[in-house]
Amino acid sequence: MKSRLLLSLVLLTLSLSTFAAEEQKTVSVPVIDFSKVKSADEAWKQVENSQKSPTETPKSQEEAFDQLLKYFLTAQSTAEAFVKTFPADERSWRARLIVLRVALKLREYGIQDPNADEQKKLSEILDAPEAPATIKGEASFMKLLLESSTLTPDKPEGFVAFQKTVADYLEKYPDHVLAEQVKALQMRALDADPTSEGMATLKKLAAGSDPRQAEVAKAALERKEKTAQLTSKPVDLSFTASDGQPVDFANLRGKVVLLDFWASWCGPCMRAMPTVSATYQKLHDKGFEIVGISLDQDKDAMEETMKRMNMTWRQHFDGDGWDGKIVKQFGVQAIPSAWLIDKKGMIRKVGLTDDELAPEVEKLLKE
Secondary structure: OHHHHHHHHHHHHHOOHHHHHHOOOOOOOOOOOOOOOOOHHHHHHHHHHHOOOOOOOOOOHHHHHHHHHHHHHHHHHHHHHHHHHOOOOOHHHHHHHHHHHHHHHHHHOOOOOOOOHHHHHHHHHHHOOOOOHHHHHHHHHHHHHHHHOOOOOOOHHHHHHHHHHHHHHHHHOOOOOOHHHHHHHHHHHHHHOOOHHHHHHHHHHHOOOOHHHHHHHHHHHHHHHHHHHHOOOOOOOEEEOOOOOEEEHHHHOOOEEEEEEEOOOOHHHHHHHHHHHHHHHHHHHHOEEEEEEEOOOOHHHHHHHHHHOOOOOEEEOOOOHHHOHHHHHOOOOOOOEEEEEOOOOOEEEEOOOHHHHHHHHHHHHOO
């Protein structure tokens, strides 16, 4: 677990998903063959060794990307070889999870396209009578992760189903090591949940006996109240942009505006940015504007990314990251966070995905 956490931090620090967003990378991965090893124990040692984070210091971000991509794929192929060679060994269940965990991590960083077999393979683990309960608990958690990635306010029924699945998990695996992460996943979903059922669940958790969960639920309720206030009147926001030019939303009436909270170190932000930039180039002359709110604390990193990603719109930068005044004003808890504002200055969409952006902008431009 520690090595996986370290790897994730390295990936985030180096913004390696930037490379994934720009091009598909391939690296040479050795073929793993356990057909001639003396025992499952010997093979399992290789599986464990493949989980250790790289120790060589990369000379560039691109070299770091190649190094860590090879790490991911080697860990995955070693676990696959163990399953193939020793399917009856109890550790093969752990190896199956390694394979799926790597697939989800590659998907998360945009390095590999989603695989339709992921849900199927997880279901096979959950349906196997011989799979240990701890393994099934982790497989269930991974299914929740996949399900949460499909949630969108435009499909509220998905939130209702997701919360039921979470409740089922916590009832079945209350003491699992991942139970707290499931609760955190539940709260992130409730934060975006537009349904009355979601609001009722938040209020129930806020009044519950779990002090940590109650605190988070109360904060979520406050953010929802803040969002309701923000969407009840035209956006009132003005500042001096990073290029020294004034930005006042009162002067943007008559345009459709995307208020985009982002950062250069944010992998999902960088994966979405090519689509955001393309939409801006296509629709800017028709009345579409973008105003960026950067959570970067390094202005040079922000400006380098703006140049590389063709982000030609104005940006707010104060270097305060999550403590920034505008970030707090809008109650932003995660990025990317996209707020689409109509010609009257009213917020019409919150939590817009890059795939939804162009159609929604075009719809508002016609109003």
